[in-house]
Amino acid sequence: MKDAKVRLYVDHPLGAGQPVPVARDQAHYLFGVMRLSEGAQVLLFNGQDGEWRAEVTQAGKRGGSLSCLDQTKPLQVPPDLWLVFAPIKKARTDFIVEKAAEMGAARIVPMQTEFTNSERIRQDRLQAHAVEAAEQCGGTYVPEVSDLVKFDRLLAVWPEDRHILFCDEAEVGSVTAQLSADLRGKPWAIFIGPEGGFSDRERARLKDLPNAHVISLGPRILRADTAAVAAMSLWQHALGDWT
Amino acid sequence: MKDAKVRLYVDHPLGAGQPVPVARDQAHYLFGVMRLSEGAQVLLFNGQDGEWRAEVTQAGKRGGSLSCLDQTKPLQVPPDLWLVFAPIKKARTDFIVEKAAEMGAARIVPMQTEFTNSERIRQDRLQAHAVEAAEQCGGTYVPEVSDLVKFDRLLAVWPEDRHILFCDEAEVGSVTAQLSADLRGKPWAIFIGPEGGFSDRERARLKDLPNAHVISLGPRILRADTAAVAAMSLWQHALGDWT
Numbered sequence A, B: 001m002k003d004a005k006v007r008l009y010v011d012h013p014l015g016a017g018q019p020v021p022v023a024r025d026q027a028h029y030l031f032g033v034m035r036l037s038e039g040a041q042v043l044l045f046n047g048q049d050g051e052w053r054a055e056v057t058q059a060g061k062r063g064g065s066l067s068c069l070d071q072t073k074p075l076q077v078p079p080d081l082w083l084v085f086a087p088i089k090k091a092r093t094d095f096i097v098e099k100a101a102e103m104g105a106a107r108i109v110p111m112q113t114e115f116t117n118s119e120r121i122r123q124d125r126l127q128a129h130a131v132e133a134a135e136q137c138g139g140t141y142v143p144e145v146s147d148l149v150k151f152d153r154l155l156a157v158w159p160e161d162r163h164i165l166f167c168d169e170a171e172v173g174s175v176t177a178q179l180s181a182d183l184r185g186k187p188w189a190i191f192i193g194p195e196g197g198f199s200d201r202e203r204a205r206l207k208d209l210p211n212a213h214v215i216s217l218g219p220r221i222l223r224a225d226t227a228a229v230a231a232m233s234l235w236q237h238a239l240g241d242w243t
Helices: A024-033 A090-103 A123-137 A151-156 A200-208 A224-239 B024-033 B090-103 B123-137 B151-156 B200-208 B224-239
Strands: A007-009 A019-022 A041-045 A051-059 A064-073 A081-085 A107-112 A163-167 A188-192 A212-215 B007-009 B019-022 B041-045 B051-059 B064-073 B081-085 B107-112 B163-167 B188-192 B212-215
Touching: A007 A123, A019 A024, A024 A051, A024 A064, A041 A064, A081 A090, A081 A224, A090 A107, A090 A123, A090 A224, A090 B224, A107 A123, A107 A151, A151 A200, A163 A224, A188 A224, A200 A212, A224 B090, A224 B224, B007 B123, B019 B024, B024 B051, B024 B064, B041 B064, B081 B090, B081 B224, B090 B107, B090 B123, B090 B224, B107 B123, B107 B151, B151 B200, B163 B224, B188 B224, B200 B212
Parallel strands: A007 A041, A081 A107, A081 A188, A163 A188, A163 A212, B007 B041, B081 B107, B081 B188, B163 B188, B163 B212
Antiparallel strands: A019 A064, A041 A051, A051 A064, B019 B064, B041 B051, B051 B064
């Protein structure tokens, strides 16, 4: 197991020679489930110090200790893209958060719209999904999941310079024109509506924003989770870190 | 309920005045769950005759009858794009099929690779998922889900003129160059590998094909289901029916 196949997020500083304590639940996973013993190697990241190879220095049922060896990846902060979405059914909401972390969103903002069923979210559970997705996808950054915010309140304090990409079946803008290269490097947000879409009032409000960009995602109606991945793909390809 | 909110796939010809029998399970859904009665309207499609508005003419617990009124959409056949993928865990395989139908794949091909765990699939269950996704997304076409085929057997009979888009972290081709406009209208397939990716041998085999196009989907490792949606988004935008 010198290959370090385990990749773990820890809420602890990382650096050469830095000892990292292992809490009970992670000890269960590392030493129980994965059966790592002293001398085994793992990869650690904390969202700030990049990725580090670390060695197990103490393995116990209720805890243990790791020691950082060397940095295997620098911190790679994704482009300044927020994914703003209306929570849907539990499994699909989890999916959207997972996908947003994989696709490289810098921040994930659950939003309550007129047609949103959910009036609350479990922010801690969604944040844990984002961590797990980062562990899985090899990212060194974990997007922050915000608390649920109402559409009107979100737009009332919307930063003027943050561009909005929003998908509307009714009005079709060319992706190439809307995501033109001179908008690279600016702050952006992708808005994904709930099942049933945004209300007419919300749609008008979004379109009135000076930095709103409307595109189409084809002739079929995409589910919210599909639309989130599709819109982020086009954005990452045009303006993000895919090229 | 004159609004026809129910949209149903039926395996029956559709046309003006055409009666359509309702089988037992659909009768349960239409007349039990959705509580439709005689005179209520539904939308029907069969993958061949477009979408039709139909009226309930007989509603019973064990069956019933519909009658087609008028066509509400012509048949919209998606571009000639296959999604070829290696089945993964059950829920994510279901997801890939659902997403492929939503995103407008013409055919869905489950493929067994060296690193594929699944040695069998339930073709009928996956086909039902494709039907359900088509009902949901407003499509009038249902992609056929093939039986599981081995990688080597698939490539042995691969049609020479069918282009292959395949995503590889190791070698990066520009999306814009690989999906250039002169390749629009050609037959295509997107290949998505299993968790752990294609083997070196498989990767070399794919790259050796005259019509293989290799692109990158960014610096993070995407799960197979995310990669499928991401690759289809870029393809549909560059060469498909999204523009």
